[in-house]
Amino acid sequence: MNVFAAANYDSLSQEMAQGGGEHLASLAELMGIRDENRAEFYALAQVQYASLVQSGDRTPAAMLKVLHSGMETHPTFARLSSN
Amino acid sequence: MGRGLPPSFLSAFVGLALAVLCLLTGTAKAQTDGSAYLQELVQRANAAALYDQRYWHLLLHYRRTIGGGYESEADEAGFFLAPKGKTDPKAELQATLARFFSTELVGRSRQPARCAFIARYHWLKAALAIDESRLPPEPCERFHAWLRELNPASITLVFPSAYMNNPSSMFGHLLLRIDQRGQTEQTRILAYTVNYSADVTTNNGIVFAVLGVAGGFKGYFSTHPYYVKAKEYGDFENRDIWEYRLNLTEDQVERLLMHTWEMGNASFDYFFFKENCAYQILSLLDVADPDLHLTDRFWLYTFPSDGVRMIAEKPGLVKEIIFRPSRSTKIRRGRQALSGDEKMWLGKIIADPSLAQSEPFTIMPPQRQALVLDVASDYLLYRAATEGNDATSYQERNKAVLIARSKLKVLSVPDALTPVTGPPEQGHNVMRAGLGLGWHEREFFNELNFRLAFHDLFDPEYGYTPDAQIEAMDVALRHYARSDHTRLERFTLVNIVSLSPMDALFKSPSWKVSTGLETIEHNQCRFCRIGNLNTGIGAAAESFWLKREVYFGFAELASEYGRVFNSNYRLGGGATLGTLVDITERWKFGVSGTYLQFPLGEKSHEWRVSAQQRYALHKNFAVRFEFNQRARTQEYLLNLHAYF
Numbered sequence: 001m002n003v004f005a006a007a008n009y010d011s012l013s014q015e016m017a018q019g020g021g022e023h024l025a026s027l028a029e030l031m032g033i034r035d036e037n038r039a040e041f042y043a044l045a046q047v048q049y050a051s052l053v054q055s056g057d058r059t060p061a062a063m064l065k066v067l068h069s070g071m072e073t074h075p076t077f078a079r080l081s082s083n
Numbered sequence: 084m085g086r087g088l089p090p091s092f093l094s095a096f097v098g099l100a101l102a103v104l105c106l107l108t109g110t111a112k113a114q115t116d117g118s119a120y121l122q123e124l125v126q127r128a129n130a131a132a133l134y135d136q137r138y139w140h141l142l143l144h145y146r147r148t149i150g151g152g153y154e155s156e157a158d159e160a161g162f163f164l165a166p167k168g169k170t171d172p173k174a175e176l177q178a179t180l181a182r183f184f185s186t187e188l189v190g191r192s193r194q195p196a197r198c199a200f201i202a203r204y205h206w207l208k209a210a211l212a213i214d215e216s217r218l219p220p221e222p223c224e225r226f227h228a229w230l231r232e233l234n235p236a237s238i239t240l241v242f243p244s245a246y247m248n249n250p251s252s253m254f255g256h257l258l259l260r261i262d263q264r265g266q267t268e269q270t271r272i273l274a275y276t277v278n279y280s281a282d283v284t285t286n287n288g289i290v291f292a293v294l295g296v297a298g299g300f301k302g303y304f305s306t307h308p309y310y311v312k313a314k315e316y317g318d319f320e321n322r323d324i325w326e327y328r329l330n331l332t333e334d335q336v337e338r339l340l341m342h343t344w345e346m347g348n349a350s351f352d353y354f355f356f357k358e359n360c361a362y363q364i365l366s367l368l369d370v371a372d373p374d375l376h377l378t379d380r381f382w383l384y385t386f387p388s389d390g391v392r393m394i395a396e397k398p399g400l401v402k403e404i405i406f407r408p409s410r411s412t413k414i415r416r417g418r419q420a421l422s423g424d425e426k427m428w429l430g431k432i433i434a435d436p437s438l439a440q441s442e443p444f445t446i447m448p449p450q451r452q453a454l455v456l457d458v459a460s461d462y463l464l465y466r467a468a469t470e471g472n473d474a475t476s477y478q479e480r481n482k483a484v485l486i487a488r489s490k491l492k493v494l495s496v497p498d499a500l501t502p503v504t505g506p507p508e509q510g511h512n513v514m515r516a517g518l519g520l521g522w523h524e525r526e527f528f529n530e531l532n533f534r535l536a537f538h539d540l541f542d543p544e545y546g547y548t549p550d551a552q553i554e555a556m557d558v559a560l561r562h563y564a565r566s567d568h569t570r571l572e573r574f575t576l577v578n579i580v581s582l583s584p585m586d587a588l589f590k591s592p593s594w595k596v597s598t599g600l601e602t603i604e605h606n607q608c609r610f611c612r613i614g615n616l617n618t619g620i621g622a623a624a625e626s627f628w629l630k631r632e633v634y635f636g637f638a639e640l641a642s643e644y645g646r647v648f649n650s651n652y653r654l655g656g657g658a659t660l661g662t663l664v665d666i667t668e669r670w671k672f673g674v675s676g677t678y679l680q681f682p683l684g685e686k687s688h689e690w691r692v693s694a695q696q697r698y699a700l701h702k703n704f705a706v707r708f709e710f711n712q713r714a715r716t717q718e719y720l721l722n723l724h725a726y727f
Contacts, residue, residue, distance in 0.1 A: 004273075008310055010467075011318075014460055017485035018453075018495045025269035026310070049489040053482055 001030045005060035012063060019046035031067075037076055044070045044077070117184045120217050124180050127211055134173040136210075141370050142203050142342065144349075145172055156358060158301075161190045162349040164200075179203055186219050190348030198223035199348055202341035202370065226344055233275055235336050236264040238371070240327040240364070241276065241309075242391050242507055243316040245548040247581040252320070253553055254537065255387040255507065257364045260309050260326070261340070272310035277343050279304050279363040281353035295355035302353035302363065304346040313407070319468055321411035325506050327394060328402040331371055339371035356384035365390050375400075386537070388507040388546075395508035406502045410465050414588060416500045417458035425455050430587055432459050436483035440490075449491045456488040457495050462588055503549055510546020511702050511726035513537050521720035524604070526566065530720065532559040532573075540580060540663060541671060541707060542726075543699040550582035550623070550633060557599075570610060575599035582635050584625035593623045593635055604716045605647045613645030619659065630665040641679050648685040655681030655688075669699040689714050703727065 005012060008023045015021030020042045033041050048070040055062055071077035133139055140146075143163075145153040155162075155169045163169055165178035182189065182196035183204065190199040197204045201223060207213065239260040246252035259277040266274060281300035285291050294300055316322045331339070346367075351358055362385040365377040377393055395401055408416065421429060425447075432439050432455065439445075439456060447455075460481055467477035519530035535556035538547050557575040562568070578597035583589070596618040602610050619639030626632045637659045644652045661675025677691040695709040703726040711718050 004308075004310070007308075008314070010464055011314070014464065014481075014485060017460075017489040018457065019489070019492070020494055022269040022272055023310070025267070026273050029270045029273065043492075046489050046492070050486060053486055 001027070001064065002060060004030055005063055009058075009060055009063065013049070013052065016045040016049040016052065016063075019043060040074070040076050041071075044074055117217070117219075120214075121181055121184055124211055124213065125177050128176055128180065128207070129173075131210070133207070133210055134176040138206060138373055139172060139176060141366070141373060142206065142345075143168070143172065143175060144351075144366065156351055157349045158352050159191065159348065159350040164189065164196060176207075180207065183207075183213075183218055186221065192347045194223070194225060195221050197221045198226050200345050201226055202338060202345050205338075205341060226341075229344065230340065233261050233340065234263040234265075235261050235340060236266070237262045238329045238331050238336055238339060238368075240329060240368075240391065240394055241312075242325040242327070242387060243312075243320075243322045244325065244507065245551060246316075246320045246322045247548070247551050247579075249320070252322070253579075255322075256316075257361045257387040257390050258312065259339075259364055259367065261306075261336075262328070272308070272313055274309050275306045276309050276312050277304060277306055277364070277367065278312065279360045292355075295353070298352035298354045298358070300353040302351045302358070304343065304349070304363070306343075317407065317409045318464070321409040321465070321469075323409045323412055323502060324407040325391070326405040326407060327391065328405070329368075329394070330400055330402045335371040339367055342367060342370040359385060361385045361387040361390040365393070368394075384536070386513055388510060389513065391506075392508040392510075392512075395506075404506055406500070406506075408500045408502070410461055410468075411589070412500065412503060414458055414461045414465060415503075415586075417454065417461065418586075418588065421455065421458070425451060426587070429455050429459055429462075432456070432484065433462060433480070433588075436480045436487070439484055439487035449493045453488065453491050453493050453495060456484050456491070460484045460488065504547060505545040507546050509702065511538075511543050511705075513726070515542070515724055515726050517707075517722045517724045519720050519722040521561075521718055523563070523718040524716055527564040529562045529564075530559055530572065530722070531561075532557065532722070534558075534575075539578070540582075541673065541695055541697045542724075543669075543697075543702055543705055544665075544671075545668075545702065550584065552578065552580040554578040570602065571600070571612075572602050573600065582623040582633060584623045584633055586624070593621045593637070595619045595621075595637060595639075603647070603713060605714070606649075608647045611645060611647040613643050613647060615641070615643045617641045621659075630667060632665070633663045635662070636660045639677075639679075641681070643681075650684050653681035653684035653687060655679055655683065670696070672696040 004027060011021070011023040012027060015024040024042060024045060025038070028038055028041050045067060048066050051070070052063055052066045055066065128134070140153070144156040146156060148154050153170060153172050157163075157169070163175055163178075164182050165171060165174040168175035168178065179196065179200065186195045188194055188199075189196050192199050197218070198221060208215070239262055241258045241260050243252075243256045243258075245255045258279070260271070261275050261277065262271065263274050279302055281295070281302050283291065283300055285294065313324065316324055351363065353359065362378060365385070369375055369377050375397060377390070380393070418426065418429065428438075428444055432444070436459070439452075439459075444452065444455075463477045463481035463484060467474045467481065470477070513536045515534040517530070517532040519532065521528050521530060534554060537553045537555060539552045539554050540550070554575055555577050557573070557578070558571070559573040561570055561572040563570075575597065576599045578599070580593075580595040582593045583591040585591070598614075598616045600612055600614055602612055605611055617639060619637035621635060621637035623633055623635040625634070638656070639659060640656045642652065642654045657677060657679035659675055659677040661673065663671065663673040665671050672694075673696070674694040675692070678688070679691070680688045690712075692712045693709065695707060697705050697707045699705045705724045707722045707724060709720050709722075711720070
């Protein structure tokens, strides 16, 4: 997942801002996000794009962190991870 | 073969318990049994002449030599288990069987023979009904872990189209993708690819060309995720990609992968024209399905587009063809979809992204705003990727564009874009022959011409990269009627033209280079042979009034050598202006004018004018009519071209 995020950082940032795309879908696949939750994940990624830029950290680790922290407070994903 | 235990080892343990002795006797017995079984297998293999079978030759990459023997195209000693394995299929087969009884590590990949050459093992096991329990146990864990990681379901042939700015990519490329189980259109970038490429050891273009043609580089197979390759071709080199999903059975996919695994022990001398990426990728497919006979037909060269054409011709082999646009194609197509007003916004936002969040832009419908911002972001990424120096400025602007984009809760339009040209297998064949009739200075002539490869700007364009010409080895013979003589009128060694139409976003230069022999009329010599070398750099633009028009201009250097010139040469420069017009899909017209001034050697100057039109009768037949004027010599020529 880190390797993928590092190799595709530019495309992933772009698709986060667009709220969809093949790189974001592939990341969701690697993160094990279920098909029925993909749309919510894309919407969340779009919202989180601003936080990624604000963090000022241009590393793939920061990108994954921003996504994970968004998921922790998101009703769907928080419930899934606490199960 | 098992080597037993060294005597010193045995003597040190002479007093040990019976259990150890039992074990040793057990091993010795297994060895006797093993060598008897090996002999039996060798006898059966010889009786069945397995070493003569085509599949064995495919696995070892043997080709017939002129002398009637065999030689493998693989050039690494570790790929063979017999010392003379490169030229002796029979010795190699015997040595291979022998090594199946050993756990010694072989090949570059350092594995037991059964695992390092797992396709050979599987084939021999089936052909000889080998009883595995009589061989030392060998789970081949590395191979199986690799296979699990690949999770293979099917194979896709991938063709990244021509890239004019790198000599090794001018004809396109071929690689395979191992599609995974459960893969979707979007997650296909996670699949692995099988790629064959030269390990290029020079940055010098001339050294590269010489070594590339002469087999001076080593070629290796490698596997990378498709996202790495798609990024390299689509985002950095801006090459459109065609994907051909193949219909292979599960067994065929498995055979292909087992042989790919073996290729980890092989290297090949890389020959730019024959034993290149296309040839080696096709050889893997031949192993998957020997009935395809893909590498049998190659004689002098293999172009990647030929490979695609052969695959596409096999009935039922291609399941589906998918076009994957490069980033620059996405930008061009995206921009074409914008209105005049939106194009203006695109330019402004690229220059100053803060406008994307200000009033006049934000009152546009969100879907239209998203369109503009997506093209802007693609363009800024394109500039960041292609311009090393100023990358940060483009990245910063891209960030600002994307912040605005992330506030628009609308989906982007998917990439289902119309390709700029047809799929490569629908293009004309690469060899061309022509039959012509002409009128040269009040005299009729007949012309026979032949071109080894590849494509010029007036050949039928469908399936080829537009505005890219690469001609190699073009010969024309003429018979002049009145003076009743036959001569070699023209020999073009190479003639390359790359036109890159500029627009508001793209500003790549156009360039050309050509060299060869030609016949001119000069200084009272009616038919004079000269050698020439010409190169130019320029600019091009396009419009879409009829179908498509391209305008170009070059500043150029010209040198000509021949006894006809005082001091045997002239060297100078000048300019060319011209246009190419696609009147319809089949009909193309072009005109160009050149003025050259030669201040060195024979001081002279010359005007040249050329007008041509082509009508494509079929993808492999075209008629061409041309008028050429050079100094005061005029000629008309009608040609019928066939491509094969």
